Amino acid sequence: MIKKLTEGVYNVGAIDWDRTLFDEIVPTPQGTSYNAYIVMGREKTALIDTVEPYKFEELKKNLEDLGVKRIDYLISNHAEQDHSGSIPLIMEMFPEAKLITNEKCKNFEMDLLHIPEEKFNIIKEGDTIELGGKTLEFIMTPWVHWPETMSTYLQEDKILFSCDFFGSHVATSYTFARYYDKVYHEAKRYFAEIMMPFRTFIEKNIKKLREKEIKMIAPSHGPVFDDPEFIIKAYEEWIDPTPHNMVLIAFVSMHESTRKMVEYLSDALVSKGVEVKIRNLVSSDVGEVAMDLVDVATIIIATPMVLAGAHPNAVYGAYLVNALRPKAKFAGIIGSYGWGGRAADIIKNNLSNLKAELLEPVFIKGLPKDEDYKKLDEFANLIYEKHKSIGIAK
Numbered sequence: 001m002i003k004k005l006t007e008g009v010y011n012v013g014a015i016d017w018d019r020t021l022f023d024e025i026v027p028t029p030q031g032t033s034y035n036a037y038i039v040m041g042r043e044k045t046a047l048i049d050t051v052e053p054y055k056f057e058e059l060k061k062n063l064e065d066l067g068v069k070r071i072d073y074l075i076s077n078h079a080e081q082d083h084s085g086s087i088p089l090i091m092e093m094f095p096e097a098k099l100i101t102n103e104k105c106k107n108f109e110m111d112l113l114h115i116p117e118e119k120f121n122i123i124k125e126g127d128t129i130e131l132g133g134k135t136l137e138f139i140m141t142p143w144v145h146w147p148e149t150m151s152t153y154l155q156e157d158k159i160l161f162s163c164d165f166f167g168s169h170v171a172t173s174y175t176f177a178r179y180y181d182k183v184y185h186e187a188k189r190y191f192a193e194i195m196m197p198f199r200t201f202i203e204k205n206i207k208k209l210r211e212k213e214i215k216m217i218a219p220s221h222g223p224v225f226d227d228p229e230f231i232i233k234a235y236e237e238w239i240d241p242t243p244h245n246m247v248l249i250a251f252v253s254m255h256e257s258t259r260k261m262v263e264y265l266s267d268a269l270v271s272k273g274v275e276v277k278i279r280n281l282v283s284s285d286v287g288e289v290a291m292d293l294v295d296v297a298t299i300i301i302a303t304p305m306v307l308a309g310a311h312p313n314a315v316y317g318a319y320l321v322n323a324l325r326p327k328a329k330f331a332g333i334i335g336s337y338g339w340g341g342r343a344a345d346i347i348k349n350n351l352s353n354l355k356a357e358l359l360e361p362v363f364i365k366g367l368p369k370d371e372d373y374k375k376l377d378e379f380a381n382l383i384y385e386k387h388k389s390i391g392i393a394k
């Protein structure tokens with residue numbers, strides 16, 4: 001399917017309607033797309049990024065249907081294989097194409113795709129390529145989400161080809177983002193899973209991009225934004241360092257004791273005006289948990305004691321939190337045990353990246369009793385006071 005953005009600019013990428021998992025961890029309930037863009041000038045033609053190799057035939061057909069006989073420049077914004085994987089196949093199909101990328105991206109692609117060094121033409125920040133009435137400018141946008149990521153800006157049409165930056169895992173026949181609630185949700189999921197650890201870089205990159213007049217943002221996953229402010233403002237909201245007056249309780253319960261603790265703590269927090277999200281770490285969609293992490297001020301991991309330690313799913317939850325490095329200011333561990341163990345220490349050790357104050361864990365023996373519920377009341381009060389101390393609770 002060919003999607004026209006404007007005169008001479010087309011998305012010739014592939015749509016992966018039934019992809020359900022990315023990187024073998026991230027659920028993609030709306031499928032995804034690997035957008036690749038053809039930019040046709042009066043004299044030259046450029047292809048920006050490619051597709052997953054197993055989708056190459058779709059890219060090839062789109063190029064044929066569009067009547068592309070020659071590609072002068074193949075621009076690679078990012079070395080991850082969902083965008084770079086078909087470069088060798090495109091180079092075979094269009095041997096005259098000059099492969100254009102930055103130095104770091106070249107090094108990755110030599111390792112990941114075994115492309116010989118002599119095939120690369122290295123560009124730097126601000127370099128341009130003339131296609132004839134269409135000028136492509138390269139803007140380094142590192143760490144969204146790899147160190148080599150860059151964007152390509154089409155000066156005349158003011159289109160930013162941002163690769164993963166501002167993307168979303170959505171398979172759609174639409175060219176431009178519509179149904180904004182859905183788009184917001186999927187873009188936030190994508191941000192949470194892929195971009196969240198790189199908030200400082202995102203802030204710098206957005207500041208840099210704001211110096212350009214941008215009429216469209218064309219990422220390499222999901223729809224194109226012809227209202228770029230929508231997605232830029234969403235990113236600015238997600239990277240805002242102030243969290244919401246919200247607690248995520250990510251839990252596992254084997255025999256209901258930990259679940260009772262979770263439900264009691266949740267009620268106690270809600271009664272103080274604190275919003276709560278409860279996610280079962282055995283059955284929850286990892287992407288939904290990640291999305292909660294974008295906003296919450298406090299993260300609680302709740303686990304029963306298993307084999308003298310934490311439940312493996314709770315360890316997995318903590319590991320995930322640690323990897324995503326959310327902005328949360330406080331963290332807590334609660335749970336129930338039968339005869340003791342080291343669950344709190346194990347979870348704590350898995351949260352070492354988190355720049356959050358770790359609250360004193362609350363562990364109880366067996367099914368919670370009156371005195372245990374009192375401890376949870378005190379814990380809820382502590383969280384509420386902590387939220388007040390940073391100005392997010394009344």
Ligand code: FEO
Binds near residue numbers: 080221
């Ligand atoms: Fe869509 Fe980082 O690849």
